Each structure stands twice: as structure tokens, then as C-alpha cells.
């Protein structure tokens with residue numbers, strides 16, 4: 344029944360869902376072979392990327408079955424030059440698979456990219472994290488699970504933080520408890536996060552990574568006003584950010600600041616990743632792709648809103664001198680298919 348309702352809604356609100364996997368596969372074959380007007384890369388990009396994850400996955404599955412391995416290899420040859428983040432994503436059937444693949448690549452032997460690890464781990468909800476872990480097990484079926492691989496590549500406080508996020512054991516209710524927020528504040532404020540985040544059970548696990556987002560937002564708010572509650576009044580105003588930066592350094596500080604920013608406003612955080620990525624060379628290009636590709640079908644509309652609207656985002660992508668032409672067209676196609684209400 345739910346499935347029926349979803350299909351009904353999709354047909355009504357997402358006209359691009361109307362194409363069947365069979366007709367999509369036919370379009371793909373024609374685009375690859377330049378039927379009828381000769382090969383045109385823009386046409387191939389539209390066929391490949393102006394899709395939801397599921398549509399693309401089914402299209403390629405049918406394409407491979409119908410036209411064979413040679414045609415499938417031809418597809419990969421045609422898209423051999425854009426960044427990995429765009430190419431590898433075409434075979435994933437959900438954003439959880441995409442995230443899992445990005446994590447797997449980021450922790451690979453050839454190419455350890457801490458930023459990718461942080462970026463994904465600090466922003467995914469517990470529900471998303473559980474799906475990513477399942478997908479990771481399928482992708483890395485002969486290896487370790489996600490938490491195991493994280494344990495291998497990290498150490499110290501950083502490892503503790505990432506493993507707590509990997510556990511995905513956050514309260515998922517909307518319940519907000521002011522007394523509890525005040526208590527958490529008090530602990531962090533008076534003893535400092537190093538003490539709290541140490542080996543103490545009451546530490547990092549039970550506060551920062553287990554409370555729900557609303558509860559944490561309240562706690563951060565109280566935190567900056569806490570001076571007024573404190574018996575041991577200090578003169579300077581401290582925020583959770585200033586306390587983190589005075590107690591941590593290097594990667595631990597980076598990841599905690601990223602996490603706090605994401606807890607305060609996740610869509611805004613992603614919009615900033617895109618904004619900064621658009622003028623940050625090849626690394627930035629990959630970050631923009633990851634953000635838009637992985638949030639397609641999730642909170643992409645909210646992110647686009649935080650960015651200032653779809654027109655502005657499309658214009659900024661078009662203007663960017665750091666993105667390949669292929670990337671620009673692909674990102675705009677993803678936006679068209681996954682952000683109809685933007």
C-alpha cells in the first residue's frame with residue numbers, strides 16, 4: 344500500500360520518474376552510439392545524471408543485460424576522465440552506497456583522505472549511518488566493517504571520536520530536556536572537554552554523540568550563556584567552539600568544529616561545503632560532487648535553499664573556473680532530477 348502511494352506521488356510530482364528502466368536503457372545506448380545525430384557528450388550526461396539513484400541503477404542494470412559487456416565497457420570508456428566521485432557513483436542504488444564507497448576509497452591504501460572521512464562521519468544521522476554500514480559490508484565483503492577500518496587508520500582521541508560516530512547510537516527523538524542541557528553544560532564548562540571526553544563513561548559518548556540534535560542545540564545555546572549560571576563566574580564568554588579550540592588541536596579540533604557546525608545547521612554546513620568547494624581547485628570540485636551527489640534524494644532541497652536557491656547554485660556552478668565542463672553539466676542534471684521543488 345505504501346509503495347503504491349509512493350508510486351502515485353512520484354508519478355504526480357516527479358515527471359522524470361515516468362521513464363521505465365527499459366526505455367532509459369535504450370536512451371543510454373543511443374546516447375553512447377550517437378543515434379540519430381552523432382555522438383554528443385551533453386546528451387550522454389543528461390541520460391546518465393538526470394536521474395534518481397534508483398532510476399540510474401535500474402537503467403544501467405537493464406542496459407548491461409540488454410546490450411552486453413562490450414557496451415557496458417564502452418560506457419566506462421566514454422566517462423573515463425571526470426573525477427572518480429562522479430564516475431563511481433553511477434553504479435550505486437542509494438546515497439548510503441555512495442557514501443560507503445566514498446569512505447571505502449578514502450581509507451584505501453593508495454589514497455587516504457581524512458577530509459572525506461570527517462565530512463561523512465560528522466554529518467550523517469544514526470539512521471543514515473546504519474545504512475552506510477550495511478552498504479559498506481557489501482562493498483568490502485572480504486574485509487573489515489566500517490568501524491574496523493576506521494580503527495585501523497586512526498588513533499588516539501580522533502579514533503574515539505570517529506568510533507563514537509560510527510556506533511550510531513544517538514537518541515533519535517525530538518525530546519528536549521533543559522535540566523539535562525544545563526547539567527551537560529556544567530560538566531563540560533567546569534571540567535573541560537578533555538576531562539569529560541576522556542575515558543569517563545559520562546564523556547564524549549554520552550553527551551556529544553548520543554544526545555539528539557535538538558538537545559545539543561539547546562546545550563550549545565545555554566553554553567554561551569552559562570557564565571550567568573555558573574557559581575564560579577568567569578569573565579570571558581565561552582562558547583562550545585572556543586572551549587573546543589582551547590582544549591584540542593590538529594585533527595581533533597578540526598573534526599569537532601565540523602561536527603558542531605553540522606549539529607547546529609546541517610543543511611547550512613553542506614551549503615558551505617559547496618560554496619567553498621566551488622573555488623578550491625580539484626579537491627574542491629570533488630567535495631562539491633560528493634555533497635550534491637550524496638545528498639540527492641535526501642536533504643538536497645534544504646541545502647539548495649541554504650545556498651540561496653537553485654538558480655543561484657546553478658549560476659555559481661556555471662561560473663566556477665575550478666569545475667570541469669563535464670562536472671558542471673552532471674551536477675546541474677542531478678539537481679534537475681532531485682530538486683524539483685527547489
Ligand SMILES: *[C@@H]1O[C@H](CO)[C@@H](O)[C@H](O)[C@H]1NC(C)=O
Pocket residue numbers: 383384385386
Ligand atoms: C549537444 O546536445 C546539446 C543538448 O541537447 C545541444 O544543446 C548541443 O547543441 C549539441 N551539440 C552539438 C554539437 O550538436
Ligand SMILES: *[C@@H]1O[C@H](CO)[C@@H](O)[C@H](O)[C@H]1NC(C)=O
Pocket residue numbers: 436481
Ligand atoms: C543495492 O545494490 C546492492 C549491491 O550492488 C544490493 O545488494 C542491494 O540489494 C541493492 N539494493 C536495492 C534496494 O536495490
Ligand SMILES: *[C@@H]1O[C@H](CO)[C@@H](O)[C@H](O)[C@H]1NC(C)=O
Pocket residue numbers: 655658659662
Ligand atoms: C556569474 O557570473 C556573472 C558574470 O560574471 C555575474 O554577473 C554573476 O553575478 C555570477 N553569478 C554568481 C552566482 O556568482
